[in-house]
Amino acid sequence: MSATSDFERSALNDGFVSEQEYAEMTDRFDGCLADAGVTFEGFRDGGEFDFTFPESLGATRAHDVADACSRSSGEVSIGMIYSFVTRNPEHRDENAIMSECLVEEAVVEPGYSAAAYASDIVDETYPFSTNHEAGMTAVRLCESDPLALVGLRQR
Structure with a gap:
């Protein structure tokens, strides 16, 4: 751009x-x-x-x-x-904060890693522990506020 x-x-x-x-x-x-x-x-x-x-x-x-x-x-x-x-004011690793957020949102199992997220995002093949729609809603929420700093998520 x-x-x-x-x-x-x-x-x-x-x-x-x-x-x-x-x-x-x-x-x-x-x-x-x-x-x-x-x-x-x-x-x-x-x-x-x-x-x-x-x-x-x-x-x-x-x-x-x-x-x-x-x-x-x-x-x-x-x-x-x-x-x-x-x-993400501290410029933390994007894959790490996204995987942590998805765990916090309880749509993937604890232990879901940054490497797994990096692989899964390519084809949106996340291993959701909830239904796909709820999982994708959490993905969009985490994309907007992964660290719960913007006010969309509560920790």
């Missing part, structure tokens, strides 16, 4: 996204959507966002607008980095 604006390059230059840079990106993203008639409803924990649009715009066009605004505002890169740092 390459930066598309001076703002994005500047925000990413030091490898850290400040609250101010994140706020500016959010304003740019909101403004871009508004210019196209799309209403930004805000970011959810984990970096996903919601928006609404007039029926006359249509869902396909609204999603195209959101994708274009994500790129032009820097949301796609700045938002991703901000979310990843927020959910």
Whole structure:
């Protein structure tokens, strides 16, 4: 992924996204959507966002607008980095925190390892001790808040 604006390059230059840079990106993203008639409803924990649009715009066009605004505002890169740092500020091994989270969520057996997670994520062949749907819900939750720092999970 390459930066598309001076703002994005500047925000990413030091490898850290400040609250101010994140706020500016959010304003740019909101403004871009508004210019196209799309209403930004805000970011959810984990970096996903919601928006609404007039029926006359249509869902396909609204999603195209959101994708274009994500790129032009820097949301796609700045938002991703901000979310990843927020959910894992100590930069712990991603496979380790995901395997630990899935154990804590009780959807895999204790002892489920980082290596097993790294292998299982490729084809989403997790050895869930619960039904597949509950297991995948836990995977998405753990992807958003593996260390229970964002507020989506309780430890």
